[in-house]
Amino acid sequence: MAEMQATAVAHPNIAFIKYWGNRDQELRLPANGSISMTLADLSSKTTVQFDPSLAHDSFTLNDKPSTEAARQRVTTQLDFIRQMAGIELPASVVSHNNFPAAAGIASSASGFAALTLAASKAAGLDLDGKTLSRLARRASGSASRSIFGGFVELLPATTDEGSFAQPIAAADHWPLVDLIAVVEDSEKEVGSTQGHQLANTSPLQPARVQSAPQRLELTREAIGQRDFSRLAQIAELDSDMMHAVMMTSTPSLHYWLPTTIQVMRKIRQLRRQGVPVFYTLDAGPNPHCICPEDRAEIVETTIDEIQGVKRIFRSEVGGPARLVENSSPD
Numbered sequence: 191m192a193e194m195q196a197t198a199v200a201h202p203n204i205a206f207i208k209y210w211g212n213r214d215q216e217l218r219l220p221a222n223g224s225i226s227m228t229l230a231d232l233s234s235k236t237t238v239q240f241d242p243s244l245a246h247d248s249f250t251l252n253d254k255p256s257t258e259a260a261r262q263r264v265t266t267q268l269d270f271i272r273q274m275a276g277i278e279l280p281a282s283v284v285s286h287n288n289f290p291a292a293a294g295i296a297s298s299a300s301g302f303a304a305l306t307l308a309a310s311k312a313a314g315l316d317l318d319g320k321t322l323s324r325l326a327r328r329a330s331g332s333a334s335r336s337i338f339g340g341f342v343e344l345l346p347a348t349t350d351e352g353s354f355a356q357p358i359a360a361a362d363h364w365p366l367v368d369l370i371a372v373v374e375d376s377e378k379e380v381g382s383t384q385g386h387q388l389a390n391t392s393p394l395q396p397a398r399v400q401s402a403p404q405r406l407e408l409t410r411e412a413i414g415q416r417d418f419s420r421l422a423q424i425a426e427l428d429s430d431m432m433h434a435v436m437m438t439s440t441p442s443l444h445y446w447l448p449t450t451i452q453v454m455r456k457i458r459q460l461r462r463q464g465v466p467v468f469y470t471l472d473a474g475p476n477p478h479c480i481c482p483e484d485r486a487e488i489v490e491t492t493i494d495e496i497q498g499v500k501r502i503f504r505s506e507v508g509g510p511a512r513l514v515e516n517s518s519p520d
């Protein structure tokens with residue numbers, strides 16, 4: 191029997207136009223499209239081995255057996271792949287992130303992109319980017335964007351076939367940097383899977399979803415023309431709109447901490463002083479500060495001076511999910 195093992199590396203991404211809420215929970219069809227930038231310096235490396243001698247799937251994350259809930263999520267994703275490949279074998283999944291588990295940076299995008307690529311290869315499938323992206327979306331919407339490098343758009347659709355990500359510009363199109371200010375490094379109280387289900391309880395969600403196509407278009411244009419001030423304006427607005435939806439959901443989700451707001455204010459102040467930089471936040475309290483590479487030092491030094499910022503991760507724009515040797519360094 192051919193060796194049914196493969197290893198893949200994938201990077202997380204930061205969304206400029208956010209995905210929040212599903213049109214179809216079961217199929218994980220996003221309520222609106224989203225656009226992100228893939229992050230080179232953070233990565234997940236995942237090895238999948240289908241093995242007839244196993245009693246059931248096993249999942250090890252950062253050298254520790256995972257929680258039952260995480261293993262279940264991995265099994266659900268493996269089931270889609272087993273079904274496509276026509277196999278029924280259990281698998282062992284071993285995954286490592288090169289960023290600390292307690293960094294407050296979601297690893298679901300990079301983790302599920304790497305899992306989907308490694309598992310499909312190990313199962314003998316040779317899937318194209320579109321199919322991989324569609325499959326990854328079933329585990330985590332943001333994972334569908336991490337299949338690709340550079341600047342990536344996830345298309346909303348009413349069917350499973352129609353909702354997948356596609357690259358809109360290559361990684362070297364625009365040398366931007368993401369400085370992630372870690373203000374809280376414990377696990378989030380409410381993760382995005384649960385959060386998406388609350389989106390429709392906010393009276394602001396319909397307005398956010400309805401106006402998303404316009405923001406998506408402006409963002410596509412801003413990226414195409416490398417128009418930083420336009421991107422800054424739209425991305426900050428979009429992040430604030432998503433958090434407004436979160437705050438006005440029932441129950442409400444308040445992710446911002448006092449230091450989060452201090453960083454946001456400092457970023458706006460820097461911009462008034464002429465430094466091109468903007469903030470954007472995922473479902474957590476840690477601001478991502480985006481700026482051109484040649485301004486990263488001044489932004490990093492300024493943010494670092496804020497008491498309450500525990501550490502800063504820096505990342506450039508990264509490439510797509512890819513297959514690697516199991517022995518390759520993380």
Ligand code: PMV
Binds near residue numbers: 205208209332
């Ligand atoms: O992919 P998920 O289910 O973890 O959802 C991602 C949600 C946000 O990170 C808040 C926004 C986004 O588009 O990445």
